[in-house]
Amino acid sequence: MAQDLAHDSAHDTHGDHDHAPTGIKRWLFSTNHKDIGTMYLVFSLIMFFIGGTMAMVIRAELFKPGLQLIDPERFNQMTTMHALVMIFGAVMPSFVGLANWMVPLQIGAPDMALPRMNNLSFWILPFAFTILLGSFFMPGGAPAAGWTMYPPLVLQSGDSMPMLVFAVHLMGASSIMGAINIVVTIMNMRAPGMNLLKMPLFCWSWLITAYLLIAVMPVLAGAVTMLLTDHFFGTSFFNPAGGGDPLMFEHVFWFFGHPEVYIMILPAFGIISEILPTFSRKPLFGATSMIYAIASIAFLSFIVWGHHMFVDGMPMAAQLFFMMSTMLIAVPTGVKVFNWTATMWRGSLSFEPPMLFAIAFLFLFSIGGFSGLMLALTPVDFQYNNTYFVVAHFHYVLVPGAIFGVMGAVYYWLPKWTGHMYNMTLAKTHFWLSAIFVNVLFFPQHFLGLAGMPRRIPDYAVQFTDWNMVSSIGGFAFGASQILFVILIIQCVRGGQKASAAVWDGALPTGLEWTLPSPPPFHSFTVAPEIK
């Protein structure tokens, strides 16, 4: 079956090679997995900077006590939109972009299985974010009720609310299409001989992530649709005065929201599992148990949502259940960290930029994991909940976790994509600045949270001044460092030393992507490779 499809696709698209559209049409009507992957990645980079700008405004306002820059309502818009843009605009599309580029290359396919849907799933995104960001210009401004959109507060929004809801619908549709495409591609288009257990870990992590997306994005769509009808059509899903239940929204939202957390980290797990063996010159330790660990985490992610709601009032039995199920996640996550460590153990390590990001990921993601374990303990969560401790926790797993994973992937595969090596000194400078200042930015936030500073406040009591200043300085420096990343990418696209097919010749790159020239041909594998 896989062989037939691969063969057919190769045959059908054979003629296109010399007549590919050029100019704007190449991008607008693209059905090519690499061009669409590039568009996803560029889009997510733009969103990373838009969301980052909002973060800079937040950190500037919190630099010292008192309001200096923006009104509290505008501040709430900043925190809300920063989260929405970073989650749905930066992290998720960057992973889909990487999947578009790498899944066909890693499984030996000519392209994605559903190329036209691929085009649609990308081109929905600019419209979704135009609507979302356009809400800044509506009366009352952008959504300000937090990215979690809890009613009844979100129902007080002005004209931004329907824009928020429709933008979320569009992002959800885009994600579901992207996920279906990845599942269909992986299930049907693997090269002959590549059984599932021989498949690279990046594809495995994305296969599982795709199922999570298909399972939970419709749940989010349902939740926001109920918000819409509550607001405009007089329903009372979440309105207690009409017999509704505001906590039901939280249950539905976090049933989406917790798997969403793993949607944003599992592909990074896959990336780290690709990078570490290459630069340790040693195969991944316990590859099979790594796959089982990802699958266990994915399963557990569906039964832990209640830990976001301990303070909202929950029966004792539910508190105990969600505490214990949440703690269980530490077991497969621990297996992953131990296996990565064992991969480096007795290896032969070199420290190219992708490896540096992978190592930083190991340390800093683990710190996020530790605070996650502490947050799982219900009684202590009553203290941590909704303070900066939580902010520190999820930024540790999302910035030096997910974002460092994406950056590691870019540094790993960029020469493959462009055919050029990049400026190693610039890359290492970018790494060290990012790795140092991400800690200056987020580590003090643990202290702030423990000392009792709530999150999502525009101004604070004076005893929180010192750590906020440190955090803001780290934030500005981290933000500025990211400009180096853009300069490096532009330089690398424009030219540079030619990259070989294997790119990392001195190391041990394994996988089909390294058998193709850099950059790979327009239709990746026109003849399916044979896996032994």
Added chain:
Amino acid sequence: MSASASDNRAHRPRGLFLDRIGKAAAALGATAASATAGANTSNGYNLPVGVTQLSRDIYDLHMEAFWICVGIAIVVFGAMIYSLVKFRASQGAVADTTMLHSTKVEIAWTIVPVVILVVMAIPAAELILRMEDMRNSDLSIRVTGYQWKWQYQYMDAGAGIDFFSTLKQDSNFARELHSGIDPNSVPNYLLNVDHPLVVPSGTKVRIILTSGDVIHAWYVPDFGLKRSAVPGFINELWFKVDPGKEGIYRGQCAALCGRDHGYMPVVVDVRTPDDFKKWVDDQKAQLKQAAVPTSDAPRSAQALN
């Protein structure tokens, strides 16, 4: 009442102390008690130990979890750092490519974490049971969150006492955009209210929590307490402040509740049972005087149900 000795415990007195001496008289304002310094027991970078049995148990559990994490970090990060130093290609390290997996080791590092988790979960579960035990409370107070203030309605011995608690005026002026007022010059900036909740020490106080509009959260770090105030729902929580730990304890709303979410502090004035009784009698006397000419229609319109 002036700045008390507990001032030293406020974790960052810089700029505050001198100002407080100067402003103490001005701050005497409406409620004498609210001019005292916060008795926050946090050292500025860790959880407060607090002044209730529950808050101390939470602190202990927090520290236990913290040290377990530190222990795991030493082992795991140690192994990582050892690899980074010892197995460098530049030092001529040769990779052992036969090291693919080891069932024994993998089973071990699945079982050991499970054991550690059980060790952590047992005291946590035991603590949950005690936190949820609402029986035998001596004083119940209904707390209702509104945008952006708290309403305190006493039951039992304080039945009839009913007031709102909002951000104190000096903070409210200073917090405006471009106010030109230095927050360091305002005593207990953003953590001070006009009418704090007054409770007796050594007494099991039950809070019955709800909201009149959106979701808020009632949060006093030193009591180890935080729960959401959800419209249409009643949440219960309890605390019992140790005798001898009377003072002012401060917290804030901890659930995003709109524009002024950052400006609805929770301030609890803990008094000895005798002083509390005096306060209750005093309040009731005032109520009696006030009850004759005025109607409480606006208040009852805002109350629930």
